[in-house]
Amino acid sequence: DVKVTQSSRYLVKRTGEKVFLECVQDMDHENMFWYRQDPGLGLRLIYFSYDVKMKEKGDIPEGYSVSREKKERFSLILESASTNQTSMYLCASSSTRDRVFDTQYFGPGTRLTVL
């Protein structure tokens, strides 16, 4: 079974802190994604990566950065956390080269609260 793990289930941080969210997948997937999920808005793509050291902006990249130094690990960084970044953060990975038909496998999510 594909396993995607995230470093924390719950996280509470203060405004202005630097926050690291880590995601690891164990199935040698090429593609990795970071989403945030808010009530009524669904999942919104923050950043994604199709290869090591490669990253592309999603729909809402402002206030975030990412790092992919190893194939299995994709980190989301909030340089200076703000209250409007309080959300559920979901990491996902997928494997096929034909990305149109791929299935995304999600981690359990990190619920981040910024005070």
Next chain:
Amino acid sequence: RKEVEQDPGPFNVPEGATVAFNCTYSNSASQSFFWYRQDCRKEPKLLMSVYSSGNEDGRFTAQLNRASQYISLLIRDSKLSDSATYLCVVNTPSTGGFKTIFGAGTRLFVKA
């Protein structure tokens, strides 16, 4: 207009009922379609892909209508365990490739 729209519900149905969800998408060039299921406080998981000819998996049937740009999910003989949020997912051509768009989800409550 949202690129993928779903009725947020909630749908409250008794056990054994048949329930149907629709989802509309705005880009006629969209290429692949899925239904995901998300339990409360859990991550989304693929329920089924949606093919042009329609496809069935046990009590679940998915249909695609390209002319009207909607997909549907039919659940027959609802079980308590079907209670969840159902996400419509569409892969759409985008600059540099494609993008995956998730609907906001439809909540289903199945009651005894």
